[in-house]
Amino acid sequence: xxxxxxxxxxxxxxxxxxxxxxxxxxxxxxxxxxxxxxxxxxxxxxxxxxxxxxxxxxxxxxxxxxxxxxxxxxxxxxxxxxxxxxxxxxxxxxxxxxxxxxxxxxxxxxxxxxxxxxxxxxxxxxxxxxxxxxxxxxxxxxxxxxxxxxxxxxxxxxxxxxxxxxxxxxxxxxxxx
Numbered sequence: 001x002x003x004x005x006x007x008x009x010x011x012x013x014x015x016x017x018x019x020x021x022x023x024x025x026x027x028x029x030x031x032x033x034x035x036x037x038x039x040x041x042x043x044x045x046x047x048x049x050x051x052x053x054x055x056x057x058x059x060x061x062x063x064x065x066x067x068x069x070x071x072x073x074x075x076x077x078x079x080x081x082x083x084x085x086x087x088x089x090x091x092x093x094x095x096x097x098x099x100x101x102x103x104x105x106x107x108x109x110x111x112x113x114x115x116x117x118x119x120x121x122x123x124x125x126x127x128x129x130x131x132x133x134x135x136x137x138x139x140x141x142x143x144x145x146x147x148x149x150x151x152x153x154x155x156x157x158x159x160x161x162x163x164x165x166x167x168x169x170x171x172x173x174x175x176x177x
Contacts, residue, residue, distance in 0.1 A: 015109030040084025
């Protein structure tokens, strides 16, 4: 166990496919000492063979695993950056950490539809454009996400990281909103 006097910190980076979650999350994690990066998609896609459960169960299990891994790293003095799409899970996730003395930052990255389509096309993921645009609209329309929206258009990852770290609007002040 760590005897670190630094406070426990979790950064939860959400947004649609192609918005730059992974790039921003990696850049963010690289700015900190004793930090871990949890890529939620890796925990979502662990199944092999014919063992893959239905989508809803896979998503539920991914969130349970993200929570367990986050708690483990926090207990050992690590800061945690999580790269994963947050649809309806924010309040649940916050509740899972409510017994810990942790500061949670939450950012919902977005970009213009043309930007998302171009990014996905460039990386050969055209099949995800429709899903990305659906998620973009859903995340942006959620009143709970409003204060945490961050436009990635025309900004470098380093600029976005600086804004997330320095701007208190990304800090969740409490677990109940």
